[in-house]
Amino acid sequence: MADTAARLHALTRHGSPVDRSQLVTFRPLDPANRPAPFKRYPDQPIVALPTDFGRSNEAAAVVLAGQVRRDPLTLDAGVLARLLFFTGGVTRVSHPAGGHDPTWFRAAMSAGNLHPVEVYVVCAGLGEVAAGVHHFAPLEMGLTTLRDGDHRELLAAATGAPEVAAAPCSLVLTGVPFRTAWKYGERGYRHLFWDAGSMLGNLLALAEAAGLPARVYVGFVDRDIAELVGVDGVEELPLAVVTIGHRDDRAPAMAAAERVARLDLTTTPVAPQPIHFPLIQEAHDDGRLTNKDAVAAWRAAAASLGLPAPDELEVPADAGTEPLEDVIVRRGSTRLMRPDPVPPELLTWGTGVAGRAVPGDFTAPGHTLVQHFLAVHAVEGVEPGAYRWHARRFEQRRSGKHRDLTSRLCLDQPLGGDAAFTAFHTADLEGLLATLGSRGYRAAQLEAGIVAERLALAAFTLGAGATGLTFYDELVSQFFATPTQCLLVTAVGVPAYRNRPGGSPGAPAELAHYDQLMVRLASRLRGRS
Numbered sequence: 001m002a003d004t005a006a007r008l009h010a011l012t013r014h015g016s017p018v019d020r021s022q023l024v025t026f027r028p029l030d031p032a033n034r035p036a037p038f039k040r041y042p043d044q045p046i047v048a049l050p051t052d053f054g055r056s057n058e059a060a061a062v063v064l065a066g067q068v069r070r071d072p073l074t075l076d077a078g079v080l081a082r083l084l085f086f087t088g089g090v091t092r093v094s095h096p097a098g099g100h101d102p103t104w105f106r107a108a109m110s111a112g113n114l115h116p117v118e119v120y121v122v123c124a125g126l127g128e129v130a131a132g133v134h135h136f137a138p139l140e141m142g143l144t145t146l147r148d149g150d151h152r153e154l155l156a157a158a159t160g161a162p163e164v165a166a167a168p169c170s171l172v173l174t175g176v177p178f179r180t181a182w183k184y185g186e187r188g189y190r191h192l193f194w195d196a197g198s199m200l201g202n203l204l205a206l207a208e209a210a211g212l213p214a215r216v217y218v219g220f221v222d223r224d225i226a227e228l229v230g231v232d233g234v235e236e237l238p239l240a241v242v243t244i245g246h247r248d249d250r251a252p253a254m255a256a257a258e259r260v261a262r263l264d265l266t267t268t269p270v271a272p273q274p275i276h277f278p279l280i281q282e283a284h285d286d287g288r289l290t291n292k293d294a295v296a297a298w299r300a301a302a303a304s305l306g307l308p309a310p311d312e313l314e315v316p317a318d319a320g321t322e323p324l325e326d327v328i329v330r331r332g333s334t335r336l337m338r339p340d341p342v343p344p345e346l347l348t349w350g351t352g353v354a355g356r357a358v359p360g361d362f363t364a365p366g367h368t369l370v371q372h373f374l375a376v377h378a379v380e381g382v383e384p385g386a387y388r389w390h391a392r393r394f395e396q397r398r399s400g401k402h403r404d405l406t407s408r409l410c411l412d413q414p415l416g417g418d419a420a421f422t423a424f425h426t427a428d429l430e431g432l433l434a435t436l437g438s439r440g441y442r443a444a445q446l447e448a449g450i451v452a453e454r455l456a457l458a459a460f461t462l463g464a465g466a467t468g469l470t471f472y473d474e475l476v477s478q479f480f481a482t483p484t485q486c487l488l489v490t491a492v493g494v495p496a497y498r499n500r501p502g503g504s505p506g507a508p509a510e511l512a513h514y515d516q517l518m519v520r521l522a523s524r525l526r527g528r529s
């Protein structure tokens with residue numbers, strides 16, 4: 001693997017000897033240099049989105065199985081607000097003792113709860129939301145307009161995909177490296193895509209629930225997307241473009257040839273003294289596409305990649321009818337699990353939901369870059385052991401209950417071993433990077449984030465709990481005897497406490513005992529190490 005992303009991957013492995021001289025030395029989690037949790041434009045107004053947007057009324061189980069059959073909703077301001085809130089909105093808050101700043105939690109999971117991903121809307125007029133380029137303000141649940149007018153042709157040109165202009169709305173996801181590198185250093189580059197992916201896990205499901213087609217683009221001219229949403233490609237990096245909906249009556253839009261004027265809007269600083277991590281920049285730049293021919297070539301190469309993935313699944317008989325949006329706000333990372341058994345559907349259906357094909361430009365249609373290996377500890381009727389999920393079947397690799405070993409694989413975190421099963425999402429990074437270069441790395445990590453969030457939603461739909469977990473890279477490959485590399489881990493099991501559901505826009509649920517729970521967790525971790 002000669003690409004810089006491969007170098008970053010190797011240098012950011014947990015548990016393997018790495019040449020630290022190639023990494024920046026810094027103080028992780030330096031309280032004096034804490035990043036601001038939200039991007040703000042202090043001189044621009046935030047216009048409130050509607051908050052009475054209701055629910056789709058599609059059962060989560062039906063949506064996650066890909067079985068929604070309905071006419072598409074009209075993508076108006078209310079539907080846009082619903083998509084944004086359940087993708088990136090603030091759902092919970094914890095006010096720590098001692099009058100410190102509150103900790104905000106959002107609809108999708110995020111490593112370290114650091115939420116490095118920003119969301120921009122590029123749309124035609126959607127009722128109360130005027131045509132323009134807007135930034136989503138999660139806490140205020142509103143939009144800051146950055147550009148007036150319909151810019152969809154420009155977005156389509158930058159994405160090298162004419163059909164982008166036919167979507168009434170697209171979201172551009174960007175990542176602020178320092179918001180996550182503050183804790184994780186260069187490994188934070190992976191987190192940008194995991195966290196964007198977890199948001200997309202929600203977004204794709206919400207779009208399905210609304211009957212709206214959605215498609216994820218990883219291929220685009222980086223500079224043009226960055227210019228359109230007014231980011232510099234250093235402090236903030238474009239990650240993905242997602243189209244939502246389709247309209248035959250393409251509104252008159254700006255000519256693609258027109259370059260956008262430079263945006264010169266004041267934004268709040270990322271942190272008191274953001275640290276630059278050159279390896280992150282190099283890995284990202286190495287995957288950069290500089291013109292539409294490069295985008296077309298990259299996309300053509302991607303179109304032959306991947307393993308077949310299911311499009312649709314059956315809905316488990318006792319999955320209930322709870323609407324998708326309610327499951328999303330109920331989800332919260334399970335912090336403590338009881339080592340109790342779970343029904344087999346949680347394993348079989350959950351893995352199927354996680355492994356469903358993602359509509360996107362980075363694989364062949366109906367294919368996936370991600371493979372799934374499972375450490376099964378307590379699933380009724382399933383022999384404990386290590387499995388690979390392949391072609392909708394579980395192939396056993398080892399037998400025996402390996403709770404301690406699984407916990408070890410998950411950076412010695414008890415959750416990995418207490419779970420009923422722990423899923424290790426991997427990819428053949430070597431093969432992928434040989435074909436798609438450093439940009440293929442972006443795609444694989446993004447898909448892993450989607451997979452993890454989907455598995456978590458499937459778990460909550462069936463009454464269980466789940467959390468994303470980090471891992472010792474090489475140990476995972478060794479344990480499952482796979483040449484693939486681990487991208488992300490999801491532990492699924494029985495929560496040891498009742499999770500408080502998230503709230504609504506402007507009224508996040510208060511997590512009263514969150515700091516105590518985290519102290520309990522930390523002491524458990526210390527006890528193990």
Ligand SMILES: Cc1cc2nc3c(=O)[nH]c(=O)nc-3n(C[C@H](O)[C@H](O)[C@H](O)COP(=O)(O)O)c2cc1C
Nearest residue numbers: 105106109110111112113194198332333468469470
């Ligand atoms: C990529 C990723 C990795 C994560 N890794 C861990 C982990 O190693 N240990 C852990 O306890 N939680 C982990 N989490 C869960 C986050 O800590 C959690 O999502 C975050 O605190 C926000 O809380 P919420 O999910 O309840 O909204 C991870 C989440 C993601 C998306």
